Amino acid sequence: MCFGNTVSGQSAGKIKYTDARELMLLGKGFDVTESYYSRLPLSGKDGFRKELWSLARNSAGLAVRFSSNSTSIAVRWTVMTNMSMNHMPATGIKGVDLYSLDNGKWYFMGTARPTDKENNAVVIKNMTAKQREYIAYLPLYDGTESLSFGVDSLSTIGMPQEKVLLKSDDGGAILFYGTSITQGGCASRPGMAYTAILGRMLQRETINLGFSGNGRMDKSMAEAICKVSAQTVVLDCLPNTNAQIVRDSAYNFIRMILDAKPGVKIYMVENPVFPTLRFDQKTAAELSEENIEWRSVYQKLKKERFRNVYFISGAKLAGCDGEGTVDGVHMTDLGFLRYAEEFAKFLR
Amino acid sequence: MCFGNTVSGQSAGKIKYTDARELMLLGKGFDVTESYYSRLPLSGKDGFRKELWSLARNSAGLAVRFSSNSTSIAVRWTVMTNMSMNHMPATGIKGVDLYSLDNGKWYFMGTARPTDKENNAVVIKNMTAKQREYIAYLPLYDGTESLSFGVDSLSTIGMPQEKVLLKSDDGGAILFYGTSITQGGCASRPGMAYTAILGRMLQRETINLGFSGNGRMDKSMAEAICKVSAQTVVLDCLPNTNAQIVRDSAYNFIRMILDAKPGVKIYMVENPVFPTLRFDQKTAAELSEENIEWRSVYQKLKKERFRNVYFISGAKLAGCDGEGTVDGVHMTDLGFLRYAEEFAKFLR
Numbered sequence: 001m002c003f004g005n006t007v008s009g010q011s012a013g014k015i016k017y018t019d020a021r022e023l024m025l026l027g028k029g030f031d032v033t034e035s036y037y038s039r040l041p042l043s044g045k046d047g048f049r050k051e052l053w054s055l056a057r058n059s060a061g062l063a064v065r066f067s068s069n070s071t072s073i074a075v076r077w078t079v080m081t082n083m084s085m086n087h088m089p090a091t092g093i094k095g096v097d098l099y100s101l102d103n104g105k106w107y108f109m110g111t112a113r114p115t116d117k118e119n120n121a122v123v124i125k126n127m128t129a130k131q132r133e134y135i136a137y138l139p140l141y142d143g144t145e146s147l148s149f150g151v152d153s154l155s156t157i158g159m160p161q162e163k164v165l166l167k168s169d170d171g172g173a174i175l176f177y178g179t180s181i182t183q184g185g186c187a188s189r190p191g192m193a194y195t196a197i198l199g200r201m202l203q204r205e206t207i208n209l210g211f212s213g214n215g216r217m218d219k220s221m222a223e224a225i226c227k228v229s230a231q232t233v234v235l236d237c238l239p240n241t242n243a244q245i246v247r248d249s250a251y252n253f254i255r256m257i258l259d260a261k262p263g264v265k266i267y268m269v270e271n272p273v274f275p276t277l278r279f280d281q282k283t284a285a286e287l288s289e290e291n292i293e294w295r296s297v298y299q300k301l302k303k304e305r306f307r308n309v310y311f312i313s314g315a316k317l318a319g320c321d322g323e324g325t326v327d328g329v330h331m332t333d334l335g336f337l338r339y340a341e342e343f344a345k346f347l348r
Numbered sequence: 349m350c351f352g353n354t355v356s357g358q359s360a361g362k363i364k365y366t367d368a369r370e371l372m373l374l375g376k377g378f379d380v381t382e383s384y385y386s387r388l389p390l391s392g393k394d395g396f397r398k399e400l401w402s403l404a405r406n407s408a409g410l411a412v413r414f415s416s417n418s419t420s421i422a423v424r425w426t427v428m429t430n431m432s433m434n435h436m437p438a439t440g441i442k443g444v445d446l447y448s449l450d451n452g453k454w455y456f457m458g459t460a461r462p463t464d465k466e467n468n469a470v471v472i473k474n475m476t477a478k479q480r481e482y483i484a485y486l487p488l489y490d491g492t493e494s495l496s497f498g499v500d501s502l503s504t505i506g507m508p509q510e511k512v513l514l515k516s517d518d519g520g521a522i523l524f525y526g527t528s529i530t531q532g533g534c535a536s537r538p539g540m541a542y543t544a545i546l547g548r549m550l551q552r553e554t555i556n557l558g559f560s561g562n563g564r565m566d567k568s569m570a571e572a573i574c575k576v577s578a579q580t581v582v583l584d585c586l587p588n589t590n591a592q593i594v595r596d597s598a599y600n601f602i603r604m605i606l607d608a609k610p611g612v613k614i615y616m617v618e619n620p621v622f623p624t625l626r627f628d629q630k631t632a633a634e635l636s637e638e639n640i641e642w643r644s645v646y647q648k649l650k651k652e653r654f655r656n657v658y659f660i661s662g663a664k665l666a667g668c669d670g671e672g673t674v675d676g677v678h679m680t681d682l683g684f685l686r687y688a689e690e691f692a693k694f695l696r
Contacts, residue, residue, distance in 0.1 A: 089674065107627075113435055124627055275457075280473065282474035321455075326439055326459060333682040334682040
């Protein structure tokens, strides 16, 4: 076996494709959306800033659950803009990755690496012909226009057979509202966004409402969150706001959700300790002021006897060695695994 | 403070630039090379396969040590081919990242993100004006044609002032010979290649002779390794070979080094447990056969009483959760940190 720098299984025998819309979609908070893989409700379109509406087209956090007895799995997909960034690999921006259940745990199987707007890749092959449960994660920073899964022509593919990590219609999903970090910047592949890791860890559906650069506690977003059935809401938007926005908007934003969703649990996440803060004195002072404002909103809510509001400190979110980011801000898979482990302590 | 998806400090006041050739270069095994940032000896040029010679132009593992009292650090650099890959971000392929010493430990400061063949970026700003020790890591999968560091016009920049992580002329460096993984595929930034992490962990110079897809135990490479002063040699080439190559070449390759470098310590690294092996039966069988051949070479050397030959099992190299890679083969920062932690147990 020789692994080079262009390793990926592109060969395949006779493969039949099934449109992912025939399988189970996880992570979608709203039934009626602009396109099948969009993330905001069509009914509210006029109320959102255009940046939010555009970012909602990115399929961050969406995942497809299915079951198959194939010996190989292929993916055929088309992305919307074929965009690129210089601090996140194409596999994370617009690739698809696949996990399978083994003894109750989800294990990574392989990555469908994007080559263009239209893509086709064999993700795994040479397997024994056994019925397996799958979850595939969709592009984080591009839109998914179409998606199909390919299996051996004589095998079957269909809805999940095991009742693990399924779509929750009873409010059991966890909704994450936030920034580029929440959206998955800069995971190496979609399954390593922290919302995806947590989904596998906790075996719960997660809904990703991360909007790169735009997690600013818009009133329109609070209204949208109120419409989602999820009864656990994680607010991780601080890196897109500042002390002024927190002072002006945070309390009302959170109260709207608390008032609209009786019994909802709300987790208020502090800024992580970005590694550059050790050196950049100006930014450190700004974030410190913002964190103080955020905590005072939490204390006000506690005084008002909202018992289901929790505070997640940012101290350990990204780890303590300063190595969790690609650029001082956006998490790598390393930072995201630490995020997920820290969040899991609260959300379990 | 608002972090978006294009965050990076690009503004700068009056900056003066110093060519990195006036500072201390770490990680270069051979004095006379094709260009200043090449990795193989010019004298041996005719003996190397052309793929090796070409890959030697990639500045993987090279790093610049310096000291400065500037409140900001900028980087100006030109890469050779401006290449890209779909499973590794441009920051890792052709970016530059910077660390500073704080209480005896190296901390990440920021990343100079590449935008073109010629690049310029402010890596860190808003610092107190204090004398600091620096190490900057060079592009992993592209060549470095030129490199300068920018500091505030009224500050100083020069050779390291503290005797930590310096160039070793006494054989104290650790040489790594291997594959794309050794070369740093797919770290998010150059400082997260496992050889770079280990350098900081152990405070020792590391020399990266990783050649993507081409770590095949060529005789020319054994001859080159014999010329390097490093008295610690890690052989991590198995993912580029197969059982046949191990049978035919490994023993002679290692004996050449042992015979030419009295007292050398050699670490024979097994294949890591690639996550896909849980599912891909064919590849699992191939790698298992290869590992057995590799171990039998080790046992033969032990029987011949080579006491300074060590075996590093691949069982835990990439961790045990299957999450350390971007594509089933190449490590992310997460996989690389695990690699470094595992290697450190042996190399400390």
